[in-house]
Amino acid sequence: MHKSYQYDHVNDRLAQLLSSFADDIAIVMGKQVTDKKARRSAAVYGKRDRDGFIHRSWMKSQGLPDDSFDGRPIIGLCNTWSELTPCNAHLRILAEHVKRGVWQAGGVPVEFPVSSLGETQMRPTAMLFRNLLAMDVEEALRGYAMDGVVLLGGCDKTTPGQLMGAASVDLPAIVVSSGPMLSGKFRGETIGSGTDVWRLSEAARAGEISEETFFSAEAAMSRSAGVCNTMGTASTIGSLSEALGVALPGNASIPAVDARRRTMAHEAGRRIVALVEEDKPLSTFLSRAAFENAILVHAAVGGSTNAVVHLLALAGRCGVDLQLEDFDRFSRDVPLLANLLPSGEYLMEDFDYAGGMPAIMNRIADRLRGTAPTVGGQMIGEVAASGECFNDAVIRPLDTPVQSSSGTWVLRGNLCPGGAIIKPNAATPELLTHEGPAVVFESIEDFKARVDDPDLEITEDSVMVLKQCGPKGYPGMPEVGNMPLPKKLLQAGVRDMVRLSDARMSGTAYGTVVLHISPESHLGGPLAVVQNGDRIKLDGPARSLTLLVDDAELEKRKAELSAPMAPPNSERGYVHLHVNHVEQADKGCDLDFLVGKSGATVTRESH
Template structure:
């Protein structure tokens, strides 16, 4: 008589059984191979917590990840779960050609499918570099599997000749001085070795730190953990606590969709504006929200921006660094100060609302870093959305990092047709450019060039040498969250798909009005129609295959989060 074999448990290691036409056999075979790795029956009876890792030798932000993953595993084990780490694509910002943005959606697909396919009851998403956090959250939101986001945390500052340095706002500042001839080759080499001296993400409120703060504001990571430095012991404690929480989520089954509601997205937008966060976060938050059928609209962004002061005095919008923000109280301090401007009754992954969390949190903060409402860094939010005949689907400007004297201005267009054209002519001694001109870069959007961080168009060398520090620049590209300047970004539709930006010519007049939220090309409709009839869309430099072809054929525009059209929920109303 054959021994009875219990039917497979739909949870734990028996979750998502491989198809063999016999579920009992599939469970039997899986357990056999699992036991080949030394697991006991006691281990296999526990909830399985997947730990999504993104370590790579080409990712400086994640250099400390092995130790952080061990802390997560410790938390899972202490809480009675079975931790199983598995890798996905890693996106190291300065190491990817042509730009990491091209591969955000690929990583999101990797995360989604590995979570969907493997036997996990919940996951801890471990990552930090710019595109990593949005990719991980886009993936897990599509699966809607219980999850905790754990960021790797920012690096500590370095120093040069007694001055604190932090990647990468100070990188750009010194490089600008070097281009202007104010810093020598020897000095820039010395600065290069002191900008990034520990593991972790950029030390300022760039995209990585911004997305960490937004994950916390959305309620999908532990409160108070976004700003903990990468090398701080609290970062490992956050790992252990995140692992323990993941076990609880495995047992309760609370999915991200129960936490990330429309109100939570509004909270994240409010925090984005209050921290003077990265413009890239608008694209990433849009993509993340759309995975859950939620929307991020330009009108809501502008309404919130007008009623949300910038409270966090951090570079590039202020003077301090992320380690200072952590000591000052971090995201909870910002939310406490915003008070009823926030939806404090939104749930979080902890099971508690923000109101309950703040009641249990030390109310002390450093007012020099997290300013009080009565004395903000700026009375209005850091980012605004623009529209007009040059940007029918919108554009973005980070006013907290720009020169207010340029907010209401009109200038002559100095046009660069492509990234190659920009590289060839921006430093030409005979470039016809004046300080009051508008620099315009075309064909650097999502379809044309995967939307690189080329929107931070350098000040032309002929002007930099005259002492010009800022001028109006605009493009369909992005800008690093660590950058600054009066720069219009994400112009949509992009030039490569026939947006009005494609029709701009040298000498055209353009009007920018931050007050009116407008960006207008001062050319008659008849003239623009004639230009459109003559316009020829650019074609790829070489035949495309594989992911490059998939990307070009299916990527959406900036106002839709640059996600893939086929990754949108079937029933989403966005």
């Protein structure tokens, strides 16, 4: 008995010692040990009953061995690949590299498709369907038995829609963007997506270049797979994904066809398995501090105005109290450091070679909320500390910025009681304070029919006003706010005018353009009662936009407004749902019943 007791005692002590060294051994082996809780996927694939049989059997038909379901993390690859979305046309290639990383880290990757929104191809506007994509993603993540997800997106609305849907389920998640296309090259010039479309189009309409020259730039501008190579909406969201901490460094800028993007995708596959092991859902990263970092970075890179509605909508899914004024308040004194089109000279390929987002964050490190965590395992301050700039012409030093202030100006006044925004670094400085008579276009069709009419009464001092282009009225809030100028003014050398609308504009666009006027004209907002000849005053530095018409006259006009016509094709289907439930721009244009989250729990079986 005595010897037996001794042996038992030694065995117990040995077990204790091995247990105490387990974490150290695991760290040496490159693995992080955490207290594991039951996998979400185990509730489906781990069941020892008829339902478990069904779930496992059909998955095994794809060649998965038995041990795929022994408790390994099931990792979803949420893919917006589509040949109708050229920005994302190579995501199936990137998905294979993500899978390598997942397998290597001991997970089981399962790829699935969701809606793909091709910004340059989809009508009437991809923005109409961002919330539909978010619904698609949310229900797929909740309904299928996965433990974590890699969001493969890139084109303007795909990443925001994916993040919104993922936030409402709150699994561990990581963003892998498609990356920017190669720089455009045309007749000895470097040209950028979108920005040079607007420039060349205006030059052709002014008679400065031939129609043949204009159209011959098509193929030269788009030379590879990937998103716009300017700091448009897609590159902006890719950048903000890094600032939010939900993507790895390089996500925004590594060119789409660069081998390093495949390497990053591989590493993302490994990291998502680690996030599952560490039980770090998306909400771990999407905190108030993360959104403030995104706003600061948005200003430093001169990002797209579209980021405002996307961040507001995403914050609503996360329960973060983000307000429209926050974009102005936090970015007011941030300098523009990224010298990129449309606010500068260079393109995303140059930005990457200059150091990309880590270099930008390094330059504004003292402003960032440095302790915010990232999916890569570092704090955002550590990512910023690792950043290094290799070309000061592309990423400017603080003492020689592109502009001394950047960001988003949020306007208020009797013309926009719910707010409006303007991108000052894309505007003509002299026009940021301006007063002039309104030239009103009642719809996009009215605008297209009359803008080049030689008899149109308009001068360079006029204020162009476009109605019925808001979230409900269009429907979908299209990128038409940067209205082309009348041909007769272009031919006279005019290149910018003050323009107002309840629409959006492309992140690749430029000009003194007031956007997102809320409430929109379709709802009877003040924009609806503006008439030709009304004086409008824009005072950007004072953040005001005023219709110089007395209150009594405005009330009289409102009382005389006719009920708005139903937007096109809104009698049924998703568009009907959108028109009846979409919120205004100052709230992010989400559907009112989608704000918040429902989590990942599913209580009923399928058979």
